[in-house]
Amino acid sequence: MRRSNRFWWSGVAVLAGLLLGKAAMTGRAAPPPAAGRISGTVTYTGTPPKMRPIDMSKEPNCVTQHPTPVMTENVVTGAGSTLRWVVVYISAGDQPTSPPTEATRYNQKGCLYIPHVLALQVNQPLDIYNEDPHSHNIHPLARVNPEWNKSQPKGAPPIHTKWEEPEFIPVKCNVHPWMHGYFAVLRTPHYSVTGEDGTFSLAGLPPGKYTVTAWHEQFGAQRQEVTVGDGQSKTISFVFTARPY
Amino acid sequence: MGKVFAVVVAAIAVVSAALFALHIWWLPVDISAHGSRIDRALNETMVAAGVLFVVAQLALAVFAWRFGPEPASRAVKTFPGGATPMVVLAVVLVGIEILTLTFVGSKVWAGIYQTPPDPNSLQIEVQAEQFAFYFRYPGPDGRFGAMHPELANDATQNFFGLDPANDTTARDDIVVGSLAIPVNRPILLALHAKDVNHAFYVPELRIQQDFVPGMVIPLHFTATKTGKYEIVCTQLCGLGHYNMRAYVEVMPEQQFNQWLKEKAAQQ
Numbered sequence: 058m059r060r061s062n063r064f065w066w067s068g069v070a071v072l073a074g075l076l077l078g079k080a081a082m083t084g085r086a087a088p089p090p091a092a093g094r095i096s097g098t099v100t101y102t103g104t105p106p107k108m109r110p111i112d113m114s115k116e117p118n119c120v121t122q123h124p125t126p127v128m129t130e131n132v133v134t135g136a137g138s139t140l141r142w143v144v145v146y147i148s149a150g151d152q153p154t155s156p157p158t159e160a161t162r163y164n165q166k167g168c169l170y171i172p173h174v175l176a177l178q179v180n181q182p183l184d185i186y187n188e189d190p191h192s193h194n195i196h197p198l199a200r201v202n203p204e205w206n207k208s209q210p211k212g213a214p215p216i217h218t219k220w221e222e223p224e225f226i227p228v229k230c231n232v233h234p235w236m237h238g239y240f241a242v243l244r245t246p247h248y249s250v251t252g253e254d255g256t257f258s259l260a261g262l263p264p265g266k267y268t269v270t271a272w273h274e275q276f277g278a279q280r281q282e283v284t285v286g287d288g289q290s291k292t293i294s295f296v297f298t299a300r301p302y
Numbered sequence: 303m304g305k306v307f308a309v310v311v312a313a314i315a316v317v318s319a320a321l322f323a324l325h326i327w328w329l330p331v332d333i334s335a336h337g338s339r340i341d342r343a344l345n346e347t348m349v350a351a352g353v354l355f356v357v358a359q360l361a362l363a364v365f366a367w368r369f370g371p372e373p374a375s376r377a378v379k380t381f382p383g384g385a386t387p388m389v390v391l392a393v394v395l396v397g398i399e400i401l402t403l404t405f406v407g408s409k410v411w412a413g414i415y416q417t418p419p420d421p422n423s424l425q426i427e428v429q430a431e432q433f434a435f436y437f438r439y440p441g442p443d444g445r446f447g448a449m450h451p452e453l454a455n456d457a458t459q460n461f462f463g464l465d466p467a468n469d470t471t472a473r474d475d476i477v478v479g480s481l482a483i484p485v486n487r488p489i490l491l492a493l494h495a496k497d498v499n500h501a502f503y504v505p506e507l508r509i510q511q512d513f514v515p516g517m518v519i520p521l522h523f524t525a526t527k528t529g530k531y532e533i534v535c536t537q538l539c540g541l542g543h544y545n546m547r548a549y550v551e552v553m554p555e556q557q558f559n560q561w562l563k564e565k566a567a568q569q
Contacts, residue, residue: 109459109568112479115434115548131458194542208541227457232542234434235479237457275458302467 091288096258098294099143099251099271105132105299106275111235118190119168119233130173131237131275132299139255140273140297142174144225144241146248147259148280149268154246156181160217163240165193165209170228170238174274176248177240179223185209185216194231197240199224206231225272239274264289271295304370308363315359319352330505333531333552335524336414337508343410347403354399419522423490424483429461430493430500430513433542435533436461439476441566447472454496461496476565481550484558485528493519501536504550512537525552 110126113119133141160182164171166189177183187193187209195216196206201224207216220226220242230236241248249257259269264287272278276297283291321327332341381388427438427446440446447464448471454463464472483489493502495513502521503510506529511521535546553561 106458107569111459114480115545129459192545229456231540232433232545234431234456234461235459300467302473 090264092260093262093264093285093288094258094260094290095262095267095269095283095285095293096256096290097145097292099140099145099255099257099273099297100138100294101134101140101276101297101299102138103299104301105134106301108133113168113233113235116168116191116233122167127167127169130169133173133253135253135255137255139251139253140276141251141253141255142274143251143255143257143295143297144174144176144243144248144272145251145257145259145295146176146241146243146270146272147245147262147267148270150266151245151247152263153244157246158182160184162186163238164188165195165230165236168230168233168236170230170236172238172250174239174241174250176243176250177220178246179242179244180219180221183218183220183240185218187211187213192232193236196229196231198227198229202226202242225274227274241272269293271297273297304366308367308370311359311366312363315356315363319356322348322352331527332508333506333525333527333529334508335526339410339413340508343407346406350399350403354396419490419520420488420524423488423522425490425492426481426483427462427492428481428494428502428513429496430502430535430546431456431461431496432498432540433535433546434479435481435500435502435535435546435548437478437481437548438462439478439562439565441474441476441569443471443474445471447475449494451496462494474566474569476562476569478565480548481533482558482561483525483550483552484555485525485552487555488522488524491521493521498539499537500539500546501534503534503536504531506531507550510536525550528552528554 108128108130110128113123113127130142135141156178161175161177161184163175163183163185165185165187168189185195190211192208192210194206194208196204198204199220201222202220209216220240222242223244224240224242226240226242228238228240241250247259247262249259251257257271262285264285266282266284268280269283270278270280276299279295279297281293281295283293285291329341329344332338425440425446429436429438438446447462447466447469450463450465452463453465454460459477461477462475464475464477466473491502493511493513495515495517498515500513501510502513507523507525509521509523511519513519530549530551533548533550535543537543539546
C-alpha cells in the first residue's frame with residue numbers, strides 16, 4: 058500500500074516539474090528591461106581659484122620625479138569651463154548590490170595621491186601603495202568610519218583596508234603637508250569621477266527614478282532627479298558656482 | 303694593565319683633540335654678518351675646554367702609568383694635607399672658567415639677538431607646522447594680510463590662514479615652501495608655529511631659534527654669501543620631525559627680485 062502511494066506521488070511531482078519548467082520558459086521569452094544611461098558634463102560659472110605650483114623642495118626625491126611643477130588639484134578646470142575631480146553618483150533610487158571583490162588601488166607616488174579623488178564602494182577592498190623611495194604617513198580624516206593614521210616606509214607592503222560606511226573622506230600625509238586627496242565611499246555601483254573634460258557617464262541603470270548627485274571637494278554638492286526609461290539615455294549637466302577665494 | 307690604560311687614555315685625548323685642532327671636525331662655512339662673533343666665542347670655549355681636557359687626561363695617564371697596580375705590599379699614599387684643598391681648588395678654577403665663558407658668550411648672544419633689527423630689513427613671515435616650513439612675502443602692496451588660524455587649510459594651500467575673500471591685502475601675499483633672500487641685505491623673520499614647538503636652524507647662518515605656538519618671535523640676520531643651505535627643525539616635534547626641513551637660497555639682489563616677481567605671478 059505504502060509503495061503504490063509513493064509511485065503515485067512521484068508521478069505528480071514529475072508532472073508539476075514539467076508544468077513549472079514550461080512556465081519558466083514562457084517567462085524567459087519576455088525581453089528583460091534594457092539598461093539605461095545618464096551622462097553629461099560638469100562645468101562652472103564664475104572665477105575659480107588659480108591652480109598654483111606645489112612646492113615640494115623639502116623632498117628632493119619628489120622634485121626630481123616632476124620635470125615640470127605639479128599644480129594644486131583642489132580645483133582643476135579644463136577648456137570650456139569644465140571641472141575635474143567631481144564625483145557624480147546615484148545617491149537614491151538604486152538597488153543595493155554587493156561590493157566588488159577585486160581591490161581598488163590608491164598610490165602615493167611623487168608625493169601625490171593618485172588618483173586625487175578615488176571613488177569606491179562600501180566594503181570594497183582597497184590597497185594603498187607607497188611607490189616613493191621614502192616614507193609616507195597616510196592619514197584618512199574619517200568621521201563616520203574609524204579614523205586611522207599609518208606610516209608606510211619605502212618598499213613596505215600595501216595597506217589592505219576597506220570602508221564600511223558611505224562617506225567622503227579627506228586624506229592627508231602627515232609628513233608632506235601638500236599631499237591631499239579624497240576617498241569617495243559610495244553605496245552605489247553607479248558612479249563616475251570627471252576628468253579634465255568634465256564628462257561623466259552612469260551606465261547599466263534599470264528603468265526607474267534616480268537622484269543623481271555631483272560632489273566637488275571645494276564647491277559642495279548638487280542633486281538632480283532623473284527618470285530613466287527602458288534602455289533610455291538621459292543627458293544632464295551640473296553647473297557649479299566658482300569663487301576665486 | 304695600568305700602562306695599557308695610560309696609553310689608551312693618552313691616545314684618545316690626543317686624537318680627539320687633534321680632530322678639532324686640525325679642523326677635521328669643524329663648523330660649516332659661515333655665511334652671516336654676525337657669524338664671526340659666534341665663531342670666536344665657540345673657539346674660545348673650545349680652546350679653554352680643550353686645554354683642560356687634554357691636560358686632565360694626560361695627567362690621568364701619567365698617574366696610571368707611574369702608580370698603576372703594584373704589589374699589595376706597597377703602601378697607599380695620600381696627598382700631603384689630604385685631597386680637600388685640591389678639590390676646592392679645582393672647583394674654583396673650573397667655576398671661574400665657566401662663568402667667564404658664560405659672560406663672554408652671553409655678551410655675544412645679546413649683541414646679536416637683543417639689538418634691534420635694521421629698519422630697512424626685508425620682512426618675511428615663517429610658519430612652522432608638522433612637518434614643514436612655509437614662508438610669506440608681503441607681495442607688491444608691501445603689506446601682509448592678517449592671519450586667521452581657523453582658516454588655515456593645508457588642502458587649499460592656505461598655510462598661513464589668510465582670508466583673501468575679505469582681506470585685499472592678503473591676495474597678493476606670496477607663500478612658498480623655500481626661503482629666498484638677497485645677499486648682504488638685512489632680513490627680519492617673524493616666526494609663527496601652527497601646532498607645537500619647532501626650531502629654525504641654519505648652521506651656516508649661525509642661527510638657531512625656537513618657534514613657540516602663540517608667540518611671534520622676531521629673528522634678524524644678514525647673509526653674506528650666496529648659495530643654497532638647509533633649514534632644519536631641531537626641536538623634536540613629532541613623528542615626521544626627521545623630515546622637517548626646507549632650504550634657504552641666498553641670491554644676488556637682482557636675481558632675488560626676479561624670483562619674487564615670478565612667485566608673485568603664481569599666487
